[in-house]
Amino acid sequence: MTPHEFIAKWANSPIKERAGAQAHFLDLCRLLGEPEPADVDHTGLDYGFEVGATKTTGGNGFADVFKRGFFAWEYKGTRANLDDAFAQLQRYAVALDNPPLLIVSDIGTTIRIYTNWTNSVSKRYEIAILDLEDPVKRGWLKSALSAPEALRPAKTRQELTEEVASEFAVLAHSLRRRGHKPEEVAHFINRLVFCMFAEDVKLLPDGMFTRMLGHALDNPAEFETFARELFGAMTKGGRVGFERVKWFNGGLFDGDLVFPLTRDEIKIVHKAAGAYWGDVDPSILGTLFERGLDPDKRSQLGAHYTDREKIMMIIDPVIVEPLAAEWDEAKAEIAALMGKAAAIKGGAGTRAENQAQAALDRYLLRLANYRVLDPACGSGNFLYLALKALKDLEHRAQVEAEALGLPRRFPQIGPEVVHGIELNHYAAELARVSVWIGEIQWMLRNGFSATEDPVLKPLDNIECRDALTSWEPAGDVYQGHWVEAEWPAADAIIGNPPFLGGKLLRSQMGDAAVERLFTIYAGRVPAEADLVVYWLEKGLQALVVGKSHRVGFVTTNSVRAGANRRVMDKIADGPGIVAAWSDEPWTVEGAAVRVSLVVYGKPVGGQALQLDGHAATQINADLTSSAVDLTRAKRLAENGGVAWQGPVKIGSFEVDGQTARRWLKMPLNPNGRANADVLRPWMNGSDIVRRPRDLWIVDFHERTEGDAAPYEGPFEHVRLTVKPTRDTNRRDRRRSHWWLHGETVPSLKSLLDKVPRYIATPRVSRYRVFVWLPSSVLPDSRLVAITRDDDTSFGLLHSRHHELWSLRLGGWHGVGNDPQYTPSFGFETFPFPQGLTPAVLASDYSTDPRAVAVAEAAKRLNELRENWLNPADLVRREPEVVPGYPDRLIPSNEAAAEVLRTRTLTNLYNQRPAWLDHAHKALDAAVAAAYGWPADLTDDEVLTRLFALNQARAKA
Template sequence: MTPAQFIQKWTNNDLNERAGAQLHFADLCELLGVEKPYDPENYCFERGASKTSGGEGWADVWKRDHFAWENKKPGRDLKAALKQLTDYALNLDNPPLLIVCDRESIEIHTAFTGYPHEVHRIRLQDLLDEKPRQILRWVFTEPEKLRPIKSTAAITEEAAGKFGDIAEAMRARDLPATEVAHFLIQCLFCMFAEDEGLLPRKLFTTLLEKNLAKPERVTDRLTALFKAMQKGGDYGDDEIRWFNGGLFKNIAIPALNSDDVFRLHQAALLDWRAIDPTIFGTLFERGLDPKKRSQLGAHYTDRASIMRIINPVIVEPLAAQWQSTRSDIAEQLAKSKKHNDAAYKKAQKTFQHYLEMLRNFRVLDPACGSGNFLFLALKALKDLEHRANIEAADLGLQRQVGIEVSPANVLGLELDPYAAELARVTVWIGEIQWMQANGYPLNERPLLKPLDHIQNTDALIDLDGKATAWPACDAIVGNPPFLGGSKKSGELGRAYFDALNRLYDAQVPGGADLVCYWFHKAREQIAAGQCLRAGLVSTQSIRNGSNRKVLDAIVADAPIFNAWSDEPWVNEGAAVRVSLVCFGIEPTVGWVERSDTHHQIDAAMGIAPAGLHPSYACLDGQPVARINADLTVGGDESSCDLTLAKPLAENAGVAFQGPEKNGAFDITGTQAREWLKQPNPHAQPNSLVLKPRLNGQDVTSRYTDGWIIDFGCHLSQDEAALFELPFAFVEMHVKPERDKNKDKNRKKYWWRFGRTGEDMRIAIKDLPRYIASPETAKHRTFVWLNGAILPDKKLIVIARADDTTFGIVHSRLHEVWSLAQGSIHGDGVEGGRPRYTPTTTFATFPFPAGLTPADTIHGTVSDGELVLPKLSEQYPKAAIQHARAIAAAAARLNTLRENWLNPPEWVTRIPEVVAGFPDRIIPKPEHAAALKKRTLTNLYNERPSWLARAHEKLDLAVAQAYGWDDYTPVMSDEEILRRLLVLNLARSHG
């Protein structure tokens, strides 16, 4: 069929709608040279004709992953046809193109996720040209070619960037930042309202365009416009709708110049209908808040990440409740004999009860930022109501005319005034976009409902110095602020820090991360019956240490039913790793048997797959019996709840954190060696207060020849002053800073370290060497340090000198335990570094019987090349044999490793200027470059075969000391942990 023939046949064709629809489509296929519908599962007429209520299908023509097509007779309302396709898009697998046609014209509406809506209109006469015909061929063959060029995210980023530039230029003239931000938020809403048709066409853009060189007139015009939007009324010849909502309550336009007007005009030319509410607030907050300006262009949290909390806390239980309600309705309608009889009325009432429940459902974000969680929660509720409306109509009920879920359903608390106002605008814009896209009427009189329930307030401490009362709600979601426990006082101020401790000390440890307070308050809300469920984002460290006390309480009162233990996230523009934790009253409504279509709908909405009952917990996307407080699997025989592990008495007083200097006590090796040669007035050598110093980086990389001035724990100022040169250095470089220190002891004893580590010093005093491990490192490695070396606070010291203890802690068994029990330090995009502590990791580890730290003593005995613990003669012979086997494997590992790190052929060992200090290791010039690459980190990154085999032999020797004759390298970490936990519990309760 030629274009002319097609046009002639279908011009003024009088076939009725039903008779002409399929014939018109078939002719169009012939014209374009594409296949006609042939496959009921992928490409067919009348898709969904077998729907519950019978009758016509959801679409006249449907092609999977391509389009849904609705044909109408000429003169019919294409908007209504588009509304039908929009209503049933979920049932149709969300095709990227929605097409409506009345034979005289074809409208192609793009519906690509994450891209703006575009419309291609092709009239009948246009088909004479090749270009429109090619667009139609793409509909059938390559719909991706119709995807808009810019995504909604890209458009939003561009708009935020332009506003950021305007804000920065205005603030540079010393205009108040809050005044600038409020004005620009009003402007951006006007730009959106103009493009959405809520203001007269191009009114705002034209106002700016006509007055580019007259900023004073722009000020007058905008003042008049904002006043008209405030209450509704006339603006020139145009009638302005009543917007209200509070956005235009305060009108204070800052002094504008021509450049401001030009930049605003350029921003107004963008397509503001396409901005993405899921990232809108975050990006604009960065531009408008001078403290966050540097984050423009940085990452932002995507929709899918946020939905990992919204889905289990809000969508899944409410969707499950609808499926139960839907089954009840179907059962009631099956008893109905005629419309409006008792059974029908009961079904209609059941439907109304579900809608009323949605209308009254409240979601609170107590750290709402600029509103992305609130918008997605609101959208989820509106989607659920929309879906219920459609499915109720399919069942034969009278559907609700409008949509009643509204911004009143979302509540927020936010301390930052910029963010709080943007959160309100985010919700307004998202609401308007959703209603427009789904064909529902907007609010009138006023168009914007006030959002006073998104409050600019502190979520933890109110103005009266009391704990902030959170409003009652059904669900709590959000991304509370991340701030490590050690940084709280400095960042928040001492008064606020002290108030937190006063109000929450009984429930939240003072050293806990700031985010823990939100978890605690959410648990309190649930326990008080003021909330059903909560889902919050936290740093990974919430699983361990003092933070875990909060999760322990949650597990006891409000079980964790969904969690992601280690996920990528974006916080303040930085890519980090986090834990997502959902807890509270578990949903009790199960998943009913579903059709394939409904499973597809669920998948499109991100709802849990069929077969997963909400009463099962879900960890990292997998159903589990229970989730422990450290976000591991619990509740079955194979699970292992390490939160039950306790510190063991036999491990006490052995592991320590190195001293913390709190001042500039460091000196170079060159300086130290010069001072070591110098005499003192009291004839004592400087070697008593000058020591080589190693930190975590020195262990994992290479020693940088750092030394430190150490006046110990008890030297008085007069005694310290007799070490003339070291004391003068400390007096010059440390004292000025200590004089400002708020800690009285550190200020008084300024010549000593802030934390001297006396307990550690006593423990290693008589040891020729001791074991050390970096507090945080990619690989859990242990090394020997000479007893004369002073460890930094970033090293964990184990006060033992025997190869047996070294071998046990360097075995896979101890590594697995330390990784499971330790916390994660840092939250970088590649994940934080495992953290080793004397308390959670060492103190709880059950050593083999007879070889615990209580069984070894500081004194050592040589046994050939081995250094064995001095064990009592009464110990079983087997324990001594195991000690020798472990020691031999450990000594071999250490020798091989040292030979790789410092090959004798590549280095020269030079005795230190003072006896007793370890030799200096100097690279030979020809090997210096290669030696730099020989680090523990690089070695364990590569893990060559010889290293792996040496560790396997050590692991086997340690496992045999436990009596695990079945141990092999393939034994799972979970089994190792389970066995060790049994030992820990037996000893801690023994």
Template sequence: MIPHDFIKKWQGTKLKERAAAQEHFIDLCRLLGEPTPAETDPTGLDYGFEVGATKTTGGRGFADVFKRGCFGWEYKGTHANLDTAFAQIQRYAVALDNPPLLIVSDIGTTIRIHTNWTNSVSKTYEIPIAALEDADQRDLLKLAFTDPEALRPAKSRQELTEEVAGEFAALATSLREKGHAPEQVAHFINRLVFCMFAEDVDLLPSKLFTRMIERGLDDPSEFETFARSLFLAMKSGGLVGFERVAWFNGGLFNDDLAFSLTKDELKIVHRAAVQYWGDIDPSILGTLFERGLDPEKRSQLGAHYTDREKIMMIVGPTIIEPLAAEWSATRSVIEGLMKKAELADAAAKTTRGRSGSRKQGAATTAINAAQAALDAFLKRLSNFRVLDPACGSGNFLYVALRELKDLEHRAQVEAEALGLPRGFPQIGPEVVRGIEINPYAAELARVSVWIGEIQWMLKNGFAASSNPILKPLETIECRDALLSLSQDGEWSPAEWPEANAIIGNPPFLGSKFLRNGKPATRNRPAVAGLGDEYVDRLFRVFEGKNPGSADFVSYWFALALRATSSTPKPIIGFVATKSIAKGATNKALDALVSEGEMELFWAVANTEWVVAGAEVRVSLVCLRPRMTGLGASLPLLNFRPVSAVNTDLTHGLTLARAHTMPSNKRRCFQGVKQNGTFETPATKARSLLLEPRNPNGLDNSLVVKRFYGNDDVSGRDQDGWIIDFTEYPKEEDAALFEKPFKAVEHVRTERSNRTKGKATESDKLKSHWLMQRPRPDLRSEIANLSRVIGVPETSEHFIFRFLPATGIYSGSLFIFPREDFTFFGICQSTTHVLWARLAGNNLGSGNQDRYNKGWTFETFPFPEGLTPDIPASSYAEDPRATAIATAANRLNELRENWLNPPDLVRREPEVVEGFPERILPVDDKAAEILKKRTLTNLYNQRPAWLDHAHKALDGAVASAYGWPADLSDDEILARLFALNQERTESQ
């Protein structure tokens, strides 16, 4: 068919939709050179007419035409209202798997293509029937059949939201600088935000808000009067000029508060207003605007945020998947009852008299039972309550609301397809509850939920609620989620409202940063502390319920335990620090399982997340009431089914119950904590060493020492130096080392800036020349040794290495006061590394292995007779010790030879005696080669010779335990755990 013939046949036709729609579409296929549905898919399931029509629904389907992966198409008669048609197909899009395009057309006038991608801004293409002689118009329409992706708008909803959030950050700063109260600035900007959204979804008429801004640009002095008039009308409904404004209120428009704006400020608002706010993304809207409105978070504006896909990792397993399973079971019941009704009805039609009447009654009874089953499920959904007790700006609440509404909508559509009448959506913002202490965030949470609710209704073909448009959201409370002050002035754990699901992303703050916060780093903004008063109160209220050494996030788990006393118990899903699986922070999670009778049914032990605008690694933890029997689905750990998830977020063998071995106590020490910069460049250190003796007659070598950190173990010698006055605690003695003492004067300023005028923790902090924690016990233990063994707290591989005993060690190292190869070999063996990896956790955005003297070393059972409390000299004649030492010596020799080949390095004495000799490259070419020779790189490559050396060591260690050398990793761990329990059974 040629364009002229198509236009002549169809333009302005008076034929009715049902009589002409299919013929119209077939002619269109001929015009575009596309195969018809019957030519492409004889089944009609992926491409066909009246998709979704059944005997019970008659000839009407979810769409007049459907092509999977391309479009759903709704026809109307000539000059019909296409907005009505669009709303109709929107209501059934979910039953069509949400095709990327929703197309509406009347028979003789217009074809309109609406994009339907979730994460892109929306766009509409309108093609008049009369314009189909234009090849460009036909090509555009053909893309809907062949390449709908070509019609996807380039801008994502996230990008749009980021753009408008950046504009309002500038406006907030400007208003704050004028002296306006922060809360009032936030409230005013939230009103502007909602007005722009309301205008673009036609809740405010005739571009009223944009026209108001444009009038203000002509005369800025009039803006405040205009805004107050608009807000007052939105408070209860009324007129603005000749335009009628609906009743909004909901607490957002409870008065006429507005500020005067300068022309530059109005330009900011206008730039934002001309964007299409109907496509704003509520899942990140609140987060971005909170950063813009809150000065403490403004530096995070351009940083990452948690997107919907991440939030669904909690909302999915805790809320939607269980409820979707319930709907699946309910739908099966309805399907069976409707089939029964259909059979009874057919039988009644072939039977006359009283028997037929009884069969007709059986059909009615079955239909009524099906309706009752649907009503019961819909009531279950509408009564379902979701609580986020650290809701921030509401992104978890918005996603939960959207998903619940989607499930209700799906149930209604699928029930309608089975023959039951469809009702209006009942789920609204009242199903979500939140607690948030920050007033900026709390109000933004309400705005995000309101916008999300209205967007959902319009996107799915329903009108937004009215009278008022915004219902009060008192369920999102602005208060402390952990502590509550009674009328008699007593503090107690906060009460949480009852909920069927408790979800969220509680604040991350390590136990050692609770009081004073965490300073900024290159990759992460500073995190404010809670202050002494609040922390002391927190410890008092939760004494005996949560350890004071636990991370802040654990308090939400402790309060979640209180919530498990309700009936029915809630499902719980939190984003937590990785330490939730270990140590003191794990106690609250462990109590939820043991005391709250909950079970971990879905967990990810270690995944990327965004916290305070920085990418970190976290654990995702979901718990449900303990389930038994056939209905209990297998738990998932790291997306894989397991028989059970342990509270340390492992499966199978868990080391959470491993006890400290008395033989290992005080055999491992952490390096120094400086609290200031005591390290000094190598050139300066050597200059100090070469200085003449001080007035006390002593050399600077007594206080200028080699310094060793992580990279000295896993990498190469960093030639680190430090000034250490630990042996000279009195200022008058330390000052006699004139130039070294002057070199650490800056520490006083550093500590002063860090404490911001607050009292320091101890007298040692006031003594600026002294490190905060110099580790005297470690110094005592290594005083008579020539070398020690060090292991980094975090590294890609657990690497143990000998270091000179004359040095000072960073707090990022754990040091063993041993110099024998037997101890070294046991620690470097696969046996110990397996235990350390399972007993420890991972740290930082780099997800590195973490060593810890408590969890990983002190619980580890060494071979009997070779335990750390036995000096090496005592087992010198033990053949087991000799075999391990021989293999370990060989491994160490090979590694050191690879690190520093004789042809690439030269060795020189240090500038003064008493220090290890220097290892230097022989020339520039050697220096480049040596840069890549680190133990981390070696273990990443793991050449065959290294593997053979480790196998020899592992064999010697296995023999020392009396075990075969070919045990699996699981068998090794099981035997080690049994040894731990056997040796500590009296603890």
């Protein structure tokens, strides 16, 4: 069929929808050279006419034409209202698996194609029947039938959101430069944003806000008057000129806050108004606040932009999956009852239908009464997606029940089902507006009108207060005490609590707030735990007392280790973890971090456990699924007092090698002593895994100020560079003893004095590497020092067995997600081979063939590594300027220096050459023999055996 023939046959055709729809579509197939439904799918389930079960509202299907994964198509008679047809199709899209295109047309004049991708902006293609001779417009139709991706808008909702956010960031900075308060700027811009949204979704009269901006561009001085008049009308409902404005309410437009804008500022708003705000993600509100208004508030709000796929990783297992399982059961009951009603006439059939209706009503009431709490809601991203998920569940139930023959009702679920707690007043407002926009968007996208009178319901269920502590007054206003904050009862608790490491609590929150936390949560949350752990604990208690049924939080990925895991242990032992992602990329304050997502509560409806997206039989407290739960490993007395974290400086005590050598060569000090007493080579993790930087450190050890002062050069350096920062330190000892390291670790130094060398490993490193350091080298706090000088201990620590153990019991750090090593969990829990434990003197190893074999393999590994790191032809050894220190390794020339810069342990283990691999395998075999085990055990078998040894020795 040619375009001319099609137009001649169908243009302005008087044929009714029912009579002409299928013939019209078949002619389009012939026109476009596309196969007809019967040629492709003889069942008609994936491509056919009248797809969907009988609707009680009339008609024979959810769509007149349907092609799964392509489109759903609704026909109407010539010149019918296509907006109504589109709304009808939207309401049934969920029953058709939400096809990417929704198409409506009348028989004789118009075809409209609406895009329906979840995360793309909306686009409408309109084709007049009389224009079908245009090859471009025919191409749109052909793509709809065969290649819908060609019609997908290039811009995602996130990209649109980022785009308009950047526009408003410019406006926000401009207003702040004029001296306006950041919070008031945020409030004002939220009003502008909502006006643009309301205009585009037809809640404000056609183009009213844009027209207002246009008039203000002619005379900027009038903007303030125009905006105040509009906001006032939106507050209570009223008129702007002759045009009626709906009653919006909700608190957003209370008060008369309006800022005068310059012509350039009005241009920014006018340009932004040109975007289609109906597609803008509600998370723009938090984005605007953070990026454009007050960056210092970002960590307080936690209102950063996070894409919906990440948030749904929490919402799905916490809310959607359990409620969907309940609907599956209810739907099966309804189907059985409706089948009975159809088979039995009379009173019995009516009773069966009534019972089916009652089953549907029970489920819908369950959804209406369901409550979700985000106790750290920020700008409301989790809340609005939770609301959307609940409305989707209600909508699907209504549509699927209608397919079974029950009547459909208007959606009942609204913003009242979500509750939030947020400390910052303006962030709480952001959350309310996000939820309002999300609610309106959902209604319109699913073919329903937005609620009115008022448009915005008050959302007192999003509270502005502290989620952890609360002041309980007693007597007059000056009396009372701090208590644990109460959370409202909620079926589900979700959210992204603030990320603040345990060591940063005091500096970020202040001593008083931290002491309140420690007192109120004593015995429940360790004092050194990250802040997010307090939310985990409160979620656990809500489950225990029956105030909630399922909890899901985004947490720091360090929650799997250290003090944080004590609460995770209680969760795993109690209600249990039902879903988790152990290590996911996330964004906090614009920076990439790694997080763990944890969902806990008893499984319901046969819900399977999931770990990192895969089915699991169990999930341990460290977010692993192995049969052996290594979180139960105990510290062993035989390992105590051997592994130490290096001293904590708290100040710039370190100096470069040139300065140190100048001090070393100085004459004796007034006390008759050399500076060598208080100067030591110094190394941290970077010096281990890269190249040593030739840094030294001033260490007065435990000397008094009077005994330290005579060491003139080092003391003056510390007085000038360290004392100013220590004068403001929160800890009394660090202020008063400013010349000493913050943590001096005298026990470690005493042990180092007794050995010529010791074993060191970085606390955080991509690879778990161990090295020998001379005892004169002081380790930084980022190193763990093991005070053994025998090759056997070195080999046992560098074995695969210890590496597997320490990786599982350590934490993870930074965006690189590098493993951490600690004396307590990495070393003190490790079960060394019997007879080769740290409690055994190294001298006793000489007669043990197992120890000798391990030592020889360890020495060979270390020798090969050192030869690669510092080849004899590229370095020369030079004695230090005074005795008592290790020789310096100096590049033999510039070319050698260039090569040596690449010779690092990190690069070596990145490459892992064959000789290194063989050396490690030989060491592993010797260590396996020392245990009396085969060398080819799997990782899980090694860990299982080590765990059994740990448990047996812990009980001994």
